[in-house]
Structure formats: structure tokens, C-alpha cells
Amino acid sequence: MGKATDKELIVNGRRLDGREPYHMREIKMSVDEISSANGSAKVSFGKTTAYASVHGPRSLFPKFLQESDTGILRCRYNMAPFSVDDRKSPGPDRRSVEISKVIRRAFEPVLFLEDYPKSTVDSFIEIVEADGSTRVTGINALSMALASAGIPMKDLVAACSVGKISDTLIVDLNGVEDNNSESDVGVAMMPQKDIVTLLQMDGILTKEELVMLLNLARESCKKIYQIQKQTLMEKYRGAE
Amino acid sequence: MMERYALELIEHGKRVDKRKFDQFRDIEIKTGVISKAEGSAYVRIGKTQVIAGVKIGVGTPFSDSPNNGVLIVNTEFTPMASPEFESGPPGENAVELARIVDRGIRESKSLETEKLVIVPGEKVWTVFVDIHIIDHQGNLIDAAALAAINALITAKLPKLEEGKVVAGEHGDKLPVAHKPVTVTVCKVGDNLFVDPAIEEESVVESKVSIAVMEDGKICAIQKQGASGIAFNDLEAIVDLAIKKAGDLRKLM
């Protein structure tokens, strides 16, 4: 999908977009973006923008899919055809099937689905613009959408990407960095519980580098959590 | 029925087949098992059996990498391998498995795709790795990855004459630079173990598949399963995978 570049991605300790290695892009978050959903949110990391919506808990059909002692979570991650440089043909491909699954797995440990037997919580992530780190951006949005839908949760979920470029460890990869990194790692966690619910890595790393990146990811998730928290609080606390 | 028993055993530090937590079942690897394929491998881990076949053809490169050959990894969960598998297009488990195996090979840069160019920008070798699950008795990912890399390292490029493939004749070896090995570490409570038998697999709370290179570097990770993992447990999981990957590599 991605394009390779010959440009140096890190010059004098700065990234192409001027960031320092551990800096995230500008983060924007808002909730209640989609009125037909029970909960929704929109999150941007730089140009990467994800909407998330939650419908339910609602009745689940066909009936054989129902679990008598718990509700189920369904998750669809999708990229809009216009979200990338070359038009993406619409509908699920192998990449989005896999990402949908790992995102579902990132939330299953967090939700009290047993409070809603036989029902389904349907969640949707739409990437409307993709400039790297789309799945973690989607996870950050979905976490807030679930909370604002009133779905019982152990904690919020915060997620970020970290990686390595020209021997430098970096946080929040943009599209060019994503396509040209030596390695990238996606992490989602329950920030107040210190529990990791999504971990994916590709590219080559020593174990020591991996451990350093995981620690960077943890710190960054905690920062992201603070923004999620602030956004939800401001929205729901009402006027001071 | 056996699942509860498997869980009870694991919680007491034991396993259904009396193995240690860091012990694989016996492993058999045979290469060159399919003569029609350019490369192939049969892998058996305990009763789990998979066959990986490599087919190589002439294709066009992707527009964003005109000077590289193409690697495509695909899995089929045939209904004969498990009562849980159904016919039809690959489900999310099959897709995820194929992509985990794919990333282990791709990210380690094992397949030297830059050496697979026939006419730059126009014609390249396309390498298909198809993984067929014959019997699913647990730990498909490690078995599939092991089969895939063994099929690749034994594969030969088809013979070309005037830009056309000569059927049944082979030339040079497929250029493969590394031998990544994938180990999936499973977690139940505080217990970490490898190579789950089928009864154990259904009680695994979470698992992490880690692809490891010859020098102990890591080239791909994927967390799976419905539970989270405490941040502080991650390092022990990585250590166990690196250690076991070394053991598996000795069998190749």
C-alpha cells in the first residue's frame, strides 16, 4: 500500500514534519459526532482521522449467534475509498478483516458484556483520512464512543503506535514513516490498569529496543488517555 | 469436555500430555513433499499437520515497488481439518493466520524480492505460499510459519526461456536470506506455556505470536485472545519466545 521514499526521515534529530522523536502529532478528539448512534466519537492524529460509532446493546439476529450468558461485541474497521493516495476499492479486504478482529480483541477484555446476555454491541470504525497509525486512532475513538454509549467498561482504552527509523525510536508514526520504518509497533492498553489489549509489531528489533518502545508506548497511551478523559469530561460535565 | 480438565491441570502447573510448560510436542519437518510445487514442506507438531506449498509464476510488480518480486501468503482451513472449520471464503481466523505468517517472512526480509525481477517495472516473479491445514490439533500458527519458511528455503525458481516458464524445469534456488521462526506463547492465569494442544488452546486467555530471527532479533508480534496482558508480563513472554525459537531452528 505504502510508498517508499528516498528522503532522510530524520534530520538533526527532527522528523520530516518537524517533530521530535517522542512527540505525537496534533491530537483532536470529540464525542457525539453521529446522532443515530448510541455513542460516537471522532479522533484525529495529524491528518489521520477516524470516526467510531456504537449501536446497542441491541437484539442479535439470527438467533443462533446469541450467547445465553453474555452479550457479544462485533467490530468493523473500514477505510473510505478516498482516504488514501490511490483509491481503495470499497469493502472488506484481508487487512481490514484482520484489523477488525484485533480491534475487537482489544475491547473484549475491557467490556462487561456479561451484563447484556443474548445481545450484541455493534461497533464501527471508519477511517476517512489515512496518514499512518489508523488502527490505533480508530481504537482511541471507539473507546470514547463506547463510554459515551453507556457500555459498562473496566477502563477506557488508549492506543498509539511507536517504531524505529534510522536507529531512532519514535512515537506516533505518520504515513511516510509507517511505510519506511525499520519497524513499527501498535499498542492498546487499559491505561489505569496497565494491561495491554492489543500488541502488533512488524519490522526488525532487538529485544532491548522492543522493551524501550513498549515503555514509550505506555507513556504515550497515558498522555492520550488524559486527552480522552478531558474530552469526555468537558462534554458531559456541562457548563461551569 | 476435556477443556475443563486441561484448565485445571494448567492451574496446577501440569499439562494434558504431561509436557513441561516450555516444551513443544514432537516435531517432524519434511521438505519437497509436493513435486508439482516449486517448494513445499510438511510439518507435524504432535497431531497438528500442515502442508505449505510454494508456487512461483511470472507476474507484474506492484506499482509502488516496481523493482521487487511479489510475495503472497494464503491459508485454507479445510473442513476436514476440524469440525469447527466450514467451507467458503476464508474467515477471520484464517485471514489472521495468513497475515501473521506473511509478516514473519516479509518483515524479516527473508525473501529477497529485489532479486526476483525479470524485466524491471514490468515482469517479476510472484511467489505464492499456500498453507493447507490438514489436521488442527492446536498451535496452527507455529506449525504454519514453520512449514512456510521450510517450503521457501527449499524452493527453486522455474526455468525461463525467452520470457516464458518452461513447465516442470527449475533453475536457481529461490533467494531466501533468513529463517525466521514463530513461537506463540500462551497465558492462563500467571502461567506461560508454548505449543498448546487443542484442549489447552480453548482455555488460553491470551497469546502472543512472536517471529524471531537467527540472531535473536524480533521481526513480528501479534497479540491474540480475549484477555489483556499485564504490561509487566510482556518481557517474560518475549524471552520465552526467543528461547524456544532457538530450539525450533535446530530442527530445520
Add this chain to the structure above:
Amino acid sequence: MKAREVVLPGDMLDERKGRKLGNGVYEEDGKVFSKLLGIPRISENELAVIPMYGTYLPKMGDRVVAVIESVEISGWFVDINSAYTAFLPVSEGVEEFVDMQRSDLTRFFDVGDIIYCRLSRVTKQKTVQASMRDFESRKLRNGIIIKVTPTRVPRIIGKEGSMISMIKASTKCDIIVGQNGVIWIRGDTKDKAIEAIITIEKESHTMGLTEKIEKMLGEVNGQGD
């Protein structure tokens, strides 16, 4: 307006100290955390979080406004604005003896009819039975229904019914508020009642709401409506 305190999922409320766990909380190692985005209620006896959002989860004893969804041989399935549908058996819906072999149950309730009923049984797996065998339950005729976020129902009703009584008195409408967030309204000035209810729904988390609604309804009356 002063804000109320809001908690998020995962926020710690307090040590449990032997107290009852109410709605919207969970315990881990003796500490009690919120499951929800909501307003904490911490007392000497109980820890709970009042949700700010969420779909309706049926509870035994709840009184709900429901709509007949289908007519079966032995009763009716009713839509209670939830992931779960309730069943109203003939014996719980009708006082008189009904010969189910011969009777057409649409004679009592037909698809689309609105009823006020009580949830007489809710099993752990959320099989829900409705009943109309009490004085308050009845068929609701000629009104309309609106839906509000079920978690706002307590605010719409107000302390000991104060808020809803005020709306009923000022607008002279018949209003029945179901615990499930479905509200039945009948009366000539129902627009005013709906406006008041929607304002409460939107601003339920702010202080000084009663005064605001009072003023709003007062203006209505003041204009000689």
C-alpha cells in the same frame, strides 16, 4: 450553573469497606471502580454510579410504556425499547377467562397498541415477562409516545415526582413516564410538555434545572397559552 461531578469507566470511587455494590460499579482487590460514564453516588451503605447514557436494561418491577409488537397464540410480544423483548401472557394481560383455542387475541391488544405495564419477571438471561394485573397498568389510548435517554428518567420524574407533577399541572396533559425511557403524552398543549421534557433530557446533568423548567413553563402560562 454549577457542574456535577462526573466519573469515567475505570475511575476509583473508594475502598469498599463492606458496603453494597450498586449499579454501575465493580470491585477489584477491595477497591470499587466505576463501570460507566456517570455521576457517582457514594453513601455509608452503598457505592453506585448513575449512568448518563445507555440503552434500557429491563429490571424486575419496572413500570414501562410498551408497544405491542406481535400477537401470538398465548399472549403478546411487546417492545420495551430494549435489546430484549418482553412477553405478556394472556393470563397476565387480561382479567377475564380467555379460551385461547377459539379467541383472536387482537380483540384485547393489537399490533401497535400502546400499554403501560409492569415487568413481573426478568431472568438472569434476560427473558422478560410483562404483566398488567395491577391497578396502574392499562392500555393507553389516543396519545403519542416519545423516547428519551432512559438514564434521564429519574430527572424527568424529579424528587418524589415533583418535576413531572409540575409539567402535568402547567400543561394540563396526561403524561406517563416509563422507566424504559418511553413517555406517553395526551393533551392539547402536548408540544409544551414535550419541549420541557426534552430540555430536561438535554440538561439533566446541570444544577438549577427545576428553576429553569419552572420558568419555561411559567412563560408558557404567562403567554395565556
